[in-house]
Amino acid sequence: MRHLFATAALTALLASCTAPEAPFDEAAAIQRGQGIAKATFQQLSTRLQGAMAEGGPPGALGYCSVAALPLVDSLSAVQGVRIKRTSDRLRAPHDAPDADERRRLDQVLAMLAEGAKPIDIPPQALVLGDSIAFYQPILINMPNCLKCHGTPGLEVDSATSAMLARKYPGDKATGYAVGDFRGLWSIRWKR
Numbered sequence: 001m002r003h004l005f006a007t008a009a010l011t012a013l014l015a016s017c018t019a020p021e022a023p024f025d026e027a028a029a030i031q032r033g034q035g036i037a038k039a040t041f042q043q044l045s046t047r048l049q050g051a052m053a054e055g056g057p058p059g060a061l062g063y064c065s066v067a068a069l070p071l072v073d074s075l076s077a078v079q080g081v082r083i084k085r086t087s088d089r090l091r092a093p094h095d096a097p098d099a100d101e102r103r104r105l106d107q108v109l110a111m112l113a114e115g116a117k118p119i120d121i122p123p124q125a126l127v128l129g130d131s132i133a134f135y136q137p138i139l140i141n142m143p144n145c146l147k148c149h150g151t152p153g154l155e156v157d158s159a160t161s162a163m164l165a166r167k168y169p170g171d172k173a174t175g176y177a178v179g180d181f182r183g184l185w186s187i188r189w190k191r
């Protein structure tokens, strides 16, 4: 009897040891996610501006379409996190949302439909299995974005449109205006 009790106590102790779930600190997770999103955006936009200065939007587009993914991947590896961009109006098929990203996109779209301004949509962090998932809206935050995401014939010149049609046959990512919701940063790391 005594032995049984001791075993039960030990089992309880072990169980509590193997599950040292730290309480989820949402504010800290949001801060970390925002830092990573900001650093990644700066890298992408610095390189994009360099490529635009050299080859105009069509040149930058050639650069962008081959380099955005590896750059984001290598930043991911350095930080030990998975960094992704996704959208409800996709350009690159590899940015397609998974089920959880789709859920957050739908929430954001519902907020926008109810009249929320894109700039007021807050970031979000939540526990997803053994990971933390972080989401933050990406806005069309400067006129430069419109050279490749604006209205064809107006901001998007014909050379750029032709290249977009060739490289991204299913492209849904034009027709935006400055201030529009463009998509989400989706960043995940192990708890």
Ligand code: HEC
Pocket (backbone or CB within 6 Å): 045, 048, 052, 056, 057, 058, 060, 061, 064, 065, 066, 068, 069, 085, 086, 087, 089, 090, 091, 092, 093, 095, 138, 139, 140, 141, 142, 144, 145, 146, 147, 148, 149, 173, 182, 183, 184
């Ligand atoms: C020179 C053209 C160009 C400019 C300028 C540009 N983009 Fe893009 N954008 C692209 C291309 C090309 C892709 C697809 C990249 C890939 O294949 O990974 C893309 C993808 C994206 C994605 C990922 C989602 C998706 O649909 O695949 C987001 C978000 C995005 N752009 C936002 C922006 C924002 C915000 C700006 C302005 C700060 C901007 N882009 C400026 C060409 C451009």
